[in-house]
Amino acid sequence: MNIGEVSGRSGLPTKTIRYYEDIGLIHPNRSGNGYRAFSETDLHKLVFLGRARALGFSIEDCRTLLALYEDDSRESAQVKAVAQGHLAQIDAKIAQLRSMRETLSTLVASCQGDNRPDCPILRDLAGAADDQK
Amino acid sequence: MNIGEVSGRSGLPTKTIRYYEDIGLIHPNRSGNGYRAFSETDLHKLVFLGRARALGFSIEDCRTLLALYEDDSRESAQVKAVAQGHLAQIDAKIAQLRSMRETLSTLVASCQGDNRPDCPILRDLAGAADDQK
DNA sequence: ATAGGGCTTCCAGTAACTGGAAGCTCAAGG
DNA sequence: CCTTGAGCTTCCAGTTACTGGAAGCCCTAT
Numbered sequence: 001m002n003i004g005e006v007s008g009r010s011g012l013p014t015k016t017i018r019y020y021e022d023i024g025l026i027h028p029n030r031s032g033n034g035y036r037a038f039s040e041t042d043l044h045k046l047v048f049l050g051r052a053r054a055l056g057f058s059i060e061d062c063r064t065l066l067a068l069y070e071d072d073s074r075e076s077a078q079v080k081a082v083a084q085g086h087l088a089q090i091d092a093k094i095a096q097l098r099s100m101r102e103t104l105s106t107l108v109a110s111c112q113g114d115n116r117p118d119c120p121i122l123r124d125l126a127g128a129a130d131d132q133k
Numbered sequence: 134m135n136i137g138e139v140s141g142r143s144g145l146p147t148k149t150i151r152y153y154e155d156i157g158l159i160h161p162n163r164s165g166n167g168y169r170a171f172s173e174t175d176l177h178k179l180v181f182l183g184r185a186r187a188l189g190f191s192i193e194d195c196r197t198l199l200a201l202y203e204d205d206s207r208e209s210a211q212v213k214a215v216a217q218g219h220l221a222q223i224d225a226k227i228a229q230l231r232s233m234r235e236t237l238s239t240l241v242a243s244c245q246g247d248n249r250p251d252c253p254i255l256r257d258l259a260g261a262a263d264d265q266k
Numbered sequence: 267a268t269a270g271g272g273c274t275t276c277c278a279g280t281a282a283c284t285g286g287a288a289g290c291t292c293a294a295g296g
Numbered sequence: 297c298c299t300t301g302a303g304c305t306t307c308c309a310g311t312t313a314c315t316g317g318a319a320g321c322c323c324t325a326t
Binding site: 044047048051052054055056065068069071072073074075076077079080081083084086087090091093094097098100101103104105107108111112113114115116117118119121122124125126127 | 177180181184185187188189198201202204205206207208209210212213214216217219220223224226227230231233234236237238240241244245246247248249250251252254255257258259260
C-alpha cells in the first residue's frame, strides 16, 4: 500500500503519517522506488493512533499505548493508569473552561453591545476591583 | 519602574512581559542604561492583558481588546462581539472535551485494571468496530 | 515526449511562551 | 576601589502536533 491509500483508509493526512514515521511511531518498509510500503499492520497502528488522538491522548501517551498494544504480556492496569491520567487532565481542563465560561458569560450578559463606549467587559479586564459602575 | 517590579505588580513573568513588548502589545520607554522604564499605564495594560489571557482570549483577541480599551470612541458592541466569539469557542471546546470524557470514562470503567493483558480500552482503540468481547 | 498526479525530502511557520547562555549595570560590603 | 550578586539586556532554541510549500523524482496515460 502506498501512503495515499493508507491515508484514505485511516483517515489521517499523508503529512501526519509521514510525521508519525519521523517521530518513530510507525516503521513502514520501503519499495524499490523509495515509496513507503505500508502493511496491514501499519494501517492498524495508524487507525489506533487516530482513535487515540481523537480521544485527546498526547503523542507520548499514544506511544505508550501503542507499545502496550503490541506487548502481549502487558497488564491492563498499565493501560488503565494512562487512561485515568488523561481523564483527570480532561476533567481539569473542563473545569478551567467552565470557570472561564462562567465569568465570560456574565460579562457578556452585562454589556449592552450598542454604539456607546461604556463597556463592563473592558471595565472588568482593566481591573477586577472596579466591579460596579 | 523596572521590569521586576512590574512583574511583581502584574503577576506576569518578566519573560512574558518582554515577549509582549516583542509582539507589540506594549511599548515601554527605555532608561539611559537600556533598562525598560514602565509607566503606570504600561502596568495597567499588562494587568489588562493578564486578565484577558486568564479568560482564555488569544493574543490577537487581546490586541483587539486592548485597542478598543484605548479607543474612547469605541462601541461596546465591538467588545461584545469579540467576547461572544470567544465564548462560542469555549463552548465548542467544552463540548468536545465532554464527548471525549464520556467515551473515555466508559472505557476506563470497563477495564479491570489488573495484571492480565485483556483490555477493553486497547480493544476499542484498535478498532471501534470490535465493540464486544 | 509530455503532462498529470502521487511520491520523496527538507525547511519554515503555527501559539504563546519558557529556559538558558553570554554579558552589561547597579548597589552594597570590605 | 574592587568584588560580588542580583537584576537587567539580547538572542537562540525548544515546546506540541502538525501543516504548508518548494524542489524534484516516479509512474501512467496520451
